[in-house]
Structures are given as structure tokens and as C-alpha cells.
Amino acid sequence: MTKNRLRATLTSCLLSGLLFTGLSHAATPIEDLTVVVPYAPGGASDRAARIVSDSLHQKLGIPVVVENKTGAGGRIAAQYVKNTAADKNVLILANPAIMVVAPLVFNDIPYKPDSDFQAVSMVTEYGFGVAVSADSDIKTMDQLITWAKAHPGAFNIGVPATGSLPHFFGLMLSQQIGSKGEIIGYRGSAPVITDLIGGILPVAIDTLDVLTAQHQGKRIRILATSGSEREAALPDVPTLKQSGVELEASGWNAFFAPASMPADKVTQLGEAIKAVTSDPALQETLLKNELIPVSADAKETGARIEQFRQQWAPVIQASGFKVTQ
Template sequence: MIENAFRAALLPCMLFAACTAGAAQDNAPKLSTPVTIVVGYAPGGATDRAARIVATSLQAKLGVSVVVENKTGAGGRIAAQHVKNAGPDENMLLLGNPAVMVVAPFVFESLAYDAVKDFQPVSMVTEYGFGVAVSADSQIKDMKGLVNWAKSNPDKFNIGVPATGSLPHFFGLMLSEQIGTEGQIIGYRGSAPVITDLIGGAVPVAIDTLDVLTRQHEGKRIRILATSGQEREAALPDVPTFTQAGVDLQAAGWNTFFASSAMPKAKADMLGETLKSVTADPDVRKTLLQNDLIPVSANAQETGKLVDAFRAQWAPVVKDSGFVVTQ
């Protein structure tokens, strides 16, 4: 999704990178101390899985220990603040997502970091899509049925999402706008309670990432009506994209490594090139896919382009929502 959507924007810098890669690697700094990957979420989640899969191969390529540290709290913002304060001699990376690096700066009146000034992109390593789902027992069988039901029952059109202010939250607003009926976003404390309430009928519709929804769909506990990519998901060949289902909507999220702006650019660039080679490895890509993660291979320069394009897509949606957290 991301790689296809922005291929034209990235082509010039990718060609330049290919021509200069050999010289850059010869002059790249070598690390002699461990690397710490900071994850703002508990073990077992999508971001944590991506970090640990990448860390194993990254350690072999760098020749130093790579440690994953889960620094949870405040929806990943505590981890971002921690990495922001890393000094130039520290080999510390944040594996961040759009909620922390794109959405938070717009919705939190008081934020202890500047997502643009305090960080530098290093490497985008995975992406993920979204899906809209109903209970397997629901009378809604497809997107056309959902649109018709929502228009006929606007007072019941509640959309469960894993967290208020999350990307699924704003994707829900995009969906409401596209179908012409405003849904009430119901924020939960994580994906598990959303799925529980969806299966039980307490909430009629849910939006979450596909890594959460797919296995429940395969187990016939829920029904995914549409997915957010440009093409159908390989694991869900019978589920159309929103576009194929008649709703003009595409979107994706990502997991990207960021370093503090204090890290020397040469070191950040070296880590970016190394991480790009990690996620280009067929075995690593296979493992990521087996964990419902879509691999992306991008160095620091390419990642910067991707993140900028993502901000351009989502910033208006977040701003126009008027959603602000004051505490």
C-alpha cells in the first residue's frame, strides 16, 4: 500500500541511494555499544512483534546487542518522550506509529515532544491496513448493507475503535464522511474489548487494524466487510477493498524507527540503510508476513518522504475533527 502509493515520489531518491550506497557504507560509522529499541506498548502487540523480529536480524548485521525495551503508558507518548531525551552517543531508536508521531501533536494541547523537531526518521519497516467489521451473527452482510443500515438507523450507527484518538478513530470519521452518515465513535481501552463487544452485539460495527481482525474473521466470529488497501489482502481474498465495495476510501498505518534529533545524521543514515537491508531479507519478510505485518524496506531519506506524505493525508482529517485532549 504505502510503497505503491508513493513510489513515484520516492523514485528519484531511491535511484540516488542505489548509486551512492557503496560509498556510503564504506564511510558509515561502526557501532561498538548496544542498540536499544524502545516500544511504547506491551509485549505481544503488532509494534512489539515487529521490533523483536527486526531486532534479531539487526543484531547480526550490526555486530552488537540489540535490546527491545517496552516503555508503556500514555498510548506510546512516554516512550517517545524517553527517546527524545537520548543523547548523541546513545544508540536508541523509537519504533513509533502514526498515533504517536502524527496524530498526537494535533490532539494533545500539552505534549512533551515535537514530533518533527525532536526526531529524525530512520526506517519504515512495516505497514498495516484497516478493516470495518460486524459480528458474524449480524444481518449486515456487505458494505452496501452497512451503508443502507447506517442511513436507516443513524441513531444506532455506533463504531467501536480500540482507543479514542487512534488511527481507527479517524478512519471511522473518514468512513462516516464517505457514506454520508455520521457514526458515533466509541473508544475502548484496546482491541480485545472492542472485539468482545462486537461479537456479543454490544457495538454493531468496529474498525481496527487487520492484524487484529483477520484471525477473528477466519474463526467466523466476526465478518470483515471491507479493507483499506489498494488491493485485496492475500489473507482475505473474498473481502473487497472499500473502493471495490463502492466507497472511495484508502488508508494505511505503519511502524517506523525514529531517532532523537541529537543522534548524528551519519549514524542515523547508517542505521536506516541497515534496517532497509534487514526488511529486504526474504526470511525476515516471511516472518513479518506470518505475524500479519506487511514489510516495508526504506532508508532514512525514503522514510522521510513516506512520513511527510502520510502527514499530508491525515493532518486535515485530524484537524477537521476538532478532537482535542486537554489533560
């Protein structure tokens, strides 16, 4: 090999490495990628998918297309991705409702998370808040616990949907504080907030992206959050653990590949996505969109999801909640 050809070859390899960082060891080069979002445009999952996909496109120099396939709470999208052929590069950005809750509450779903999918990369997480009306006399979690024990028949907890993560988090909270709350499922977050502000509901639990603006607008009061530390947007609100309640939990959004995708592609995509989500600029963009960034490769994501399953599955199963179709 001449020096010029050697130089050209090395230059080509270097450029390929720069363009396909994290994918350079794949047996078959990944020339394009489709990301399926199970929900409508504009929501938290969709925002996360598009922010990360845009960065992947810029970093890897390959087309990354985001497709929204809605319906059946994400199960239609999951079935679609499950059936993807091995030569297609398709990922789904899924959450616990699809990958953990659905198999436990539906008697028959068209996919099995453990055998039909492979974890690729967790990219965001989200916390929950315990809230009361801004006009409520309850100012702290201690006061809420005292009130709940004194008024067991009135301890109603509003959540945005029956069978949602806030629903099961409400059961966790009730168990932890030793007072059984009645979970009241609504059709969405808006009516929950309306009834909370109006004094019809004494307590509500929802995700923080829903509650934070209402708290900042002084229409509701978030008593505590579910994370390991205080939220940057809510420096005045303690965590549950800081309030004396030994409970910590969060939801997440993670990329999954169908079982048909070769393992080396899964590994390399996980590494590439972890690389882009580790970038401070992308993390800042996620935070501005009310999304908490997470950087995790395939192995780390699998471990996180298993930890989540171990915490939540017993609560879901003990509730006896089932969806009849």
C-alpha cells in the same frame, strides 16, 4: 606497503564491509544499538522491533538491545529517546499515535516530532477492517451504506479507543460514504469484539491483526479492508476501493532517531534496516507475526510519513478531539 600488508588491509576492509553493510561510510563506526519500544512486550510494535533487531544483530555483528519503556501511550519513551546524547546509538520504534496524533490532540507534550526526531526506516504497516457480526444481515459495504443512510440514529461504530487511528478512520469512512456515524470508544479491542458479536454494536473498526482471527473463526464478518489490495489472509474480503468506497489508509511502525544523532548515522542506519527488511526470509517472519513488511530508507520513510500526515491531520483537527490532562 608490502603485498602481504596490502592483502591484509584489503581483507580487513572486505570483512568490515560484510559486517557493517550500510554502515561502512559512517564517520564513527556504530558498535552497538539500543531500540526502545514504547509498549509492553508481545504487542505488534514489540514483535516488529525484536524481529528486525535480531536480523540487524546477525547482519551487522553488533549488539542490538531492545528495551520496553511503557507509559502515557508512548510519550514517556519518546521523551526518553529525545534526550539521548549524540554519542549514544538509540532508536525508537514509533507509530502514528506518537508521531502524528499526539501533537494534534494534546495541548502540551514533552517533544516535537518534527524537530526532536529524524525518520530512519519504516518497517511495517497495518490495515483496518470494517466489520459486523457474523449474524448480521449486512453482507457487503453496499448494504452497510444503504442501512446507515436508512438508520442514521443507529449507525454506531465501535473502536478500541477514543482518539485511536480506528476512531479517525471511522470519521474518514463516514465522510466518504456520506453518512455520519457515531464513534463509540471502548477500552481496548476485546470489549468491542464482544459487543459486536453480541449484536450491541452494528459496526466496528479495528486493525486487521485484531479482526482477522475473529473473521476466520466466523464470529464476525469483515466487509472490507483499507489497503490497496486484498490481504493474503483474507482473500474473500474486498478492499474498500473494490467495494466502491474511495478510501485507502494504513498505520505503520517506523524507527526514529533523536535529533542529536549525526545525519550520516541516520542515513546509514536507514540503509542497513532497509537491507534487512528487504530479505524474503525476514519478510516471511513478519507476515507470520501478522505484520506487513515495509522496506524504506530514511528519505523514503520521511516521504511516507509526510503523506500520512497530509491525509490524517485534517481529519483529526476537524474532529475537534482533544485530550485534557
